[in-house]
Amino acid sequence: MKFTCLLVLLALFSGNVNAQTRSINGSVLDDASDEPVAGVTIRVKGGPQSAVTDAKGSFTINVPTTGGTLEYSHVGYEIGTTSIPAEGPLVIRAKKLNVSMDDVVVIGYGTAKRSGLTGAVATIKGQEIQDVPSPNIAGALRGRIAGLSVSQASGRPGAGISLNIRSSASSDQAQLLGVTTEPLYIIDGITVTKDAFDNIDPAMVEDIVVLKDAGSAAIYGASGANGVVLLTTKRGRPGKPRFSYNGYMGISDATRLPEMMTAYEHAIMLNDGFKIGNANASSFFRI
Structure with a gap:
């Protein structure tokens, strides 16, 4: 029924x-x-x-x-x-x-005009990702920059999302030493960890620049061997104050709740298991 x-x-x-x-x-x-x-x-x-x-x-x-x-x-x-x-x-x-060839692009610790760039550099504005429903910035970059792969270990909520530029790889021996295929992360000129990059609020991002090849990332040496992700946060501008709000709300509930044993029923079940396994008398529950 x-x-x-x-x-x-x-x-x-x-x-x-x-x-x-x-x-x-x-x-x-x-x-x-x-x-x-x-x-x-x-x-x-x-x-x-x-x-x-x-x-x-x-x-x-x-x-x-x-x-x-x-x-x-x-x-x-x-x-x-x-x-x-x-x-x-x-x-x-x-x-x-x-895209204007006179646009200024952040490269390494300086800037250059787009017309003068010889390396592979991609830029994405913060407004393009701030409304994307994603757990972090790495997830919001999925499918938006050519040559940048975004992968998730599993579909489990909270699972890590990793970035890979131009299919960079590492040997099994290097992985044992802690080497990863992740790019170097720079926020406002400071080298940060992947966790710090993921914790940045997308609403605070001015733009993100991805340095894809050795020519554009050479200034970082061996640290930029897998590419570099440069994130610039927003700065204050003259003029009237502007306020904005962006929020998400969700409801999570079980579709079906299982019928649970009482403490008495659980003790009887355990005692039956102890009898089958010839457990010591001290292991039994007194009922």
Whole structure:
């Protein structure tokens, strides 16, 4: 009887969940050339639903029936939002980032104009990652910088997320000595540990620069053999004070609570086990 009721409740719950979402189709086109853009990530803002465009720039995503906003992002393109339409198909026009060759890029302990760079350097602004639902900055960088791999040891909540630049590797003997494939982490010119990097609030990030090759990371010597991640935090600016708030809320609850033994029932079970194992009399519970 209990099993039947549980099945009925699960069926009703599944029906309610499906009734709250609907599927829409769409495509992403380059705003300048009208060519389809593949690999664009589309997310429901504030929700878990997401999709990625295929080679033809097409996608299908489940959206709330109550409406809302879609966020889309891709390497080399501006992060944008669009309202969820009442019906499909949806056409999104993505704009490429306007990267000026006169932009100043932080390299090592100094700066240089982008036009004068000869090494492989990638830059991402803090505003591009501060609203990404991720446990830390490393997770927010997933799929946003070419040549930067983001991997997680497991799907367990709180599991570590590691970065790897251009598939750097180390031998088994080196790993026994504590060598890792992680890059060197620099925050405001100071070398920090991976834990310190993960603990930075994304809202405090001004920009992140990734030095990928030996030419751009040479100033750090052997420490930068696996690449360097430079993080610059925000600074105060003249003008009126500005306040912002960004928060997340979640509810975690068990779908089913098991029936537990009482202390008396547990003692009887243990005594039965002691009898089978011919345990000493002193091991038994007095009941």
